Amino acid sequence: MKKCKIEVLKTTFHEDLSKKYGYKNLGNCPIYKVGDILYGDYANPEGSCDEA
Template structure:
């Protein structure tokens, strides 16, 4: 199983949707910052958003276990990479997920 590098690519804010549906004063995500890098091993990285983790975890798990492509190979051109985002429709954060060559050390050995 490989470590997966998670890079925050973009933090967005849909002002029109936030105005129409969000709570008063809603602002862009204050937890994830563009350029942040995390490494996933056997679980959610320290300081990573719980909601974003629940959304991206299936891709992280697949990449950690050797997936090179997703869907019908018609998504991301670089093998071993996924571009995805959290499921916050008002202020989605986009991530680049990359399998690394570094093995995760098992806690059972």
């Protein structure tokens, strides 16, 4: 099965949206950094979270 290359180009956190929709204690993603590369197929790449 072919895999897709996923590269993190930018990370963003919108504090105003977090507050608007009631999510508390959120911040920038602690897992991914700009330049990280993952390879995935039909499932989440190994080590990634469901929210990614």
